[in-house]
Amino acid sequence: MKSDIEKVVQTVCESLYGVSISSSIVRTEKKFGDFSSNIAMQLTKQLKRPPMDIAKEIIHEIEDNNIFSKLDVLKPGFINFTVKDVMLIESLKLTNDLQKFNSSKQILIEYGDPNPFKEMHLGHIYTAIIGDTLASLLESSGADVKRLCYQGDVGLHVAKAIYVVGEYMKWNLDGLEEAYASHSLGYFYASGEKAYNENETAKTKIQGINQNIYKKDNDIVNKIYDLGKKISYERFDKTFDDIGVYFDKKYFESESSKIGEKLVRDNIPKVFEKSDGAVIYRGEKDGLHTRVFINSRGFTTYDAKELGLTVLKHGDFPKADISIIITAAEQDEYFKVVLAALAKIDPKLAQKTIHLSHGFLSLTSGKMSSRTGKVFTGADLVSQVHQMVDLKYKDSKVKKEIFLAALRYTFLRQRIGIDIVFDVEQSIALEGNSGPYLQYAHARACSILAKAKNIDTKFGDKTLQSDERDLVVKICDFPDVILEATKLYLPHQICTYLFELAKEFNSFYEKNRVIDDPRMNLRLAIARSYKDVLEEGLRLLHIPSPESM
């Protein structure tokens, strides 16, 4: 609806002043009308005329129309639009017409990259949910979306874990499965990390193991590695599955490493240079910092692997128009450097690549970690939220659905990019502004609709009462909200919208009857659209909307 009004204003401004203007229409407070435009103020400098005059001239020009019931100009020069009730009722039917502005585009999106031999932590859950939701939104805009996962299956962190496993087993493989089964992956890695930093012999050994892993030249290391990798993936897949996240394709650092190395070596000295035996990129020339791409022992770092990954991705999906990578904000600076280097190697590829980051996730209480001395992992979070749902919704048949709503909504409702202070007990909300609240609102609407025998969509009255109108206006916002949230990569806007919508309906529902009311047919039509929008909105967030709870 917003874009329709936008067009009206644009054509008027063009015919009146010969200027083309960008967007100026925004939703406004109820007391002013439905929409407002500040276009007159924007034009005042250009035209050198008072904004009030311009505004009046513009509304005079649109006076004859069948869209607005009221047009007026206020104070400094706002134009306020009130849409006819008939128009609102008509556009109820159009709420599922989402703009396919990405049709014919292929978009790659990479998110939630846990590393084998390390624990999947809260940040991975966060990244995965954001990425998965963004992927869903992009799909709704018509794009052919490929969901990618990238996992660091080689590198020092793996060697550190394997060193500890090996020492624990005294480098004898009998009982290897039990060893893995009885310890968390994080335990091995953390111990390896400690040994690497505190013990010179261990450090040397770990570096040796790192070489073994790359070259696959040590049978025992291979076996510890293979089983550990397998177990890691099984556990990750389980957790991803629990939170409703999936991937079309997985990439591994063992693949990207060689390609990255070649790419870097081929671009010496054009892009990279040698320094102290390492191959580096001098980021200072771009206002950034220097990073090592190949270390002095000849191993590729994360940076070179990232370049290799880019090549791999575009080799698999040569038609891809955009490649999005989602990580935590702590990698912002790193990505700037890698992308700057990539821009020098292949400007086109670099241009297609977008790095999005979300903020740092910290636990408030710290109870969870200090008490047991263990890190609070992604799997821990999943099981704790399951427990909370089980407790509160004892008799529900849709606990799994409620779980998904509670968990996903918690991470999605906040703007991407800002830090999250997380407290399991408080952050995972089951009431108020929460996933389950929306599900409940949906189930309620379903229940009303089920009671109505048959919905007669023909209703004579095409005017809306105040309460009805508020609701309808909100429902009609849906396509605009989705469009904006997708274009700006801000899924939280959908959460905010759905919550406001549900509140609007609950408030309406409290004051007005639907069934057996003289205005039943109209109200049922509104309730149906409301239910559809809620359902579709939740679907885009990958939150199920059961019909009863």
Add this chain to the structure above:
RNA sequence: GCCUCCUUAGCUCAGCGGAUUAGAGCGCUUGUCUUCGGAACAAGAGGUCGUAGGUUCGAAUCCUACAGGGGGCACCA
């Protein structure tokens, strides 16, 4: 030290150039309570939007400085 992000009610967050009282959830106080599903609704208390300047017709929103906090700064990922 350099770079970067952040600072809005007791807590967690929306608002990100607009229109006399800056919004929500939780928590707190009070009411609705044989209900088209109360997992709900209605009302109240609670904020000089980190500080100081600047730009603008107009600033929580843009710019600058400062303070406080997070993150990053060569062989980790």
